[in-house]
Amino acid sequence: MNPGVIPEPVARLLWDVDVSRLDLDRDRALVFERVMSRGTWESMKWLRKRYPQAALAEFVQSRGARVLAPRDLAYWALVCEVNVPRVERDAGGGRPRWAGT
Numbered sequence: 001m002n003p004g005v006i007p008e009p010v011a012r013l014l015w016d017v018d019v020s021r022l023d024l025d026r027d028r029a030l031v032f033e034r035v036m037s038r039g040t041w042e043s044m045k046w047l048r049k050r051y052p053q054a055a056l057a058e059f060v061q062s063r064g065a066r067v068l069a070p071r072d073l074a075y076w077a078l079v080c081e082v083n084v085p086r087v088e089r090d091a092g093g094g095r096p097r098w099a100g101t
Helices: 008-013 028-038 039-052 051-061 070-082
Strands: none
Touching: 008 028, 008 039, 028 039, 028 051, 028 070, 039 051, 051 070
């Protein structure tokens, strides 16, 4: 896998973007969010190979709580070896309130 080329599993996650115009450095927040929240194992391995852990960790700490589901945030915080504050959400990953207990 060439780290400068967007592999097919990652390109599929960017269905609403013209990947030929995507700049992997300029648009890294979009790539991080899509792969971290919806990526396959193959795309997650590519992400970790393509970007330094410090860049992934910075994204997880600064934007992760806003754009990632609690389960995804917990996984990536563990992978990136960072602590993130626990964010309470109304229906964050569990049963929605309207479903009852």
